[in-house]
Amino acid sequence: MKTTAELVFIPFPAPGHLLSMIQLAKQLVKHDQRLSATICLIPLPSGNNTNLTAAGDDGSRVRFVNLPAVKPPPDTDPSRFMPTILEGSKRHIKELVGSDVARLAGFVVDMLCCTAMMDLGSELGVPPYVFYPSGANFLGFMLQLQALHDEGKLGDLAELKDTESEMAISSLEKPLPCKFLPSVVVEKEWLPLLIDNTRRLREARGIVVNTFLELETYALGSVSVAGNPPVYPVGPLLNLNSARPEEEEEKEEYKEVMEWLDGQPVGSVVFLCFGSMGSFTKEQATEIATALERGGHRFLWSLRRPSEMGITGDPGEYENFDDVLPGGFLDRTSGVGKVIGWAPQMAVLGHQSVGGFVSHCGWNSMLESVWFGVPIGAWPMYAEQQLNAFQFVEDLGFAEEIKMDYRWGSGKIVTAEEIEGGIQRLMTTTESDSRTRKTMNEMSEMSKKTLVNGGSSYSSMTRFIQDVIDNIPST
Structure with missing residues (x-):
């Protein structure tokens, strides 16, 4: 069958994000012969870049493109270091799409790249999707924090982390003791970036999550509500070949x-x-x-x-x-x-x-x-x-x-x-x-059953692919 839809993947350059997105791309093209994938690899100036030897390739329908390095100015604030690299990489991705991708069906953007990359879809007339390599629980938690922030109701979480108080979280069945608040939201320099990224992911056509229904039934129910983009649980996305x-x-x-x-x-x-x-x-x-x-x-x-x-x-x-x-x-x-x-x-x-x-x-x-x-x-x-x-x-x-x-x-x-x-x-x-x-x-x-034909993640991946195919921009 002839390939009719090209998805461009934009992973965040950290092992836990990058490798699971590669598995997503490989599973998608394996699932449906009409799809092909281009994975944009954003290099880090430090040279601490993930070795993709074990990731392999999937024939001609998955390709890896190494983007030119972006070097932030020496006086860049640490909290702005990665946003600066991502913003600088945006231009290179646009150039790639303009010259190399013949049948662009959409962008799949990592959760931490949303602020920088979500506009690419509207600029090029194709839908953006978000890949969430964390669980649905964290997705629900961040959607809740972002809504509270925008309503002016989010207090200083850093002041709560050493207390005995609790917080009701929509994606958890039990209240969360504030001493267990995730580190990334009690660090004041990073929380605004997460809030911005979460706000932008609401603009996505869909959110693909590395989880499965049977594992996070409650959390997935909390995020699959009116006002949120459709959520597609397609996990677990694991590279079983990496065992050797x-x-x-x-x-x-x-x-x-x-x-x-x-x-x-x-x-x-x-x-x-x-x-x-x-x-x-x-x-x-x-x-x-x-x-x-x-x-x-x-x-x-x-x-x-x-x-x-x-x-x-x-x-x-x-x-x-x-x-x-x-x-x-x-x-x-x-x-x-x-x-x-x-x-x-x-x-x-x-x-x-x-x-x-x-x-x-x-x-x-x-x-x-x-x-x-x-x-x-x-x-x-x-x-x-x-x-x-x-x-x-x-x-x-x-x-x-x-x-x-x-x-x-x-x-x-x-x-x-x-x-x-x-x-x-x-x-x-x-x-x-x-x-x-x-x-x-x-x-x-x-x-294991969720990934085979008839399983919940298999069915979710089918729905996601159908949405991609149905919404390919007309030429």
Whole structure:
């Protein structure tokens, strides 16, 4: 069948946003032969750009275009750094569309690119859609905050984060304690940007969300109301091929990790991994090590070295773990645990020996954990992760708390006692007769069924594609 519709994807240049949007593009063109996709890659001046080797290509119907780099002036305020890059990239995207895209059906714009990119659709006469790589819960939360802000009813959220007060959230069944407000909305320099982006996404023709109906039934109901754009839950969008690395160095590390897991009893290992930007100070690493040694559970711990750039930089690898861990820890725990740097997260979560996952609660990691049916130990750090953690612990019952009010960079230390207690509760939930384990296994099966013909996400993707096809501008 001849391709009749070209979608241009504009991802935010961060791993959790970029890789899930690539999966969306690949799923769409696989779903319908009439579609093709162009993915615009916006480079970061720092050079910390995601390696797309594992993302691959989907023949001639998915192509990647590297846009020219945009360098903000040296005196640019940190909160304006990415908006400046996005605004500068807008011109390059218009030039690309004007010269290379023959049958433009629409733009698919990341949630964090809305303010800069939403006007492209009206300027070129095609509909804009928004891709929301976070869950429907966070979408509902931000729509509520934006409405309150525009009505002049939104107070200073930063003043609430250390209080015992609660907030009713339309996308949550239970009130949210303000100490669990997501970090991104209590940081005064970032909240206005999120409010602006949320206001602009209301102008979209539709919002494509990386979630599925069975997981976020309540949250999706709260956002699928009159006045909001249509919402299309099409997840979980996971790159299952990423379970096996491409780089030779990572292949050796992968082999070593998997061989170690092969030697552990079923469901006995707690896996600690904190995302592409997760890292800890020596003081915090010591508390984790103490908790693991005292708790006695088998463990696989991905420990990364903090970047000198803080949360905006990529963590590095330790040359010697003894430099950051308590003396003798590696020798004393050699029979039950393993400390590694880079971790093949998907492959580890899919291994039968893994019974629990201590996670930063990034949305992609949570979807992966659901896919493989592994209960979560919630230790959120930044962005919207505190909200994700509360939803999984309190609303859904798929997780146990490690420390839900933790905020990366706050200087606060999660104690060994808190970590040990959380891991103990988590590993208790992994027992075959536990309610949490049974519920998680049920949701794992649903996550796979939703993507096949007749499933809720499959049907939602069909509706989205039909809207795209029906609204191709006439030539």
